[in-house]
Amino acid sequence: MTRTIDTLGKALRHNMLVVATCRDCQRQARFTASDLAKFYGQGRDPHSLKFRCTHCDNRNCKVTIMDNPYDRTPETVVWRPVKIRL
Template sequence: MAGPMDSVGRAAKANMLLVVECGHCWHVGRFRANDVAKVVGWNKPLETIRFRCRRCSRKDATVRTQFIDQDHPPKGYIWVLQKARG
């Protein structure tokens, strides 16, 4: 068992997804914890990460973790970090 997921780094080491749900319009986005950790830092607590909703532009989203089952991947699109062109 991976233990409590209190930081992005722990969720990334457990190969988890971050499921972000908007509290206003209920839009859901899924991000690989490893990609989020590269942007916000490995020691960042999950409750302090602020996401802006793509649909309504509000910042009142809740973040929870989800294990990735390789045999049954989650339905829906998983956002992946892209390298910047330069």
């Protein structure tokens, strides 16, 4: 029986990546579920997170969850969330 991963805590237990894809320019940013769970909390739904594209400055992003590729290629870049004070 399969279960959907609806919280960051469940994605954290399976060592998954959260991928934010801009719907306009198709750029992707990948985050580890453990980093996002530390930042937002383990009970947060990953699809409710708001991401902003750094290329076109748009907030229209699609959020998906994927397995962590253990054979990382140089093209796989994992970002870390940070809080910025203005």
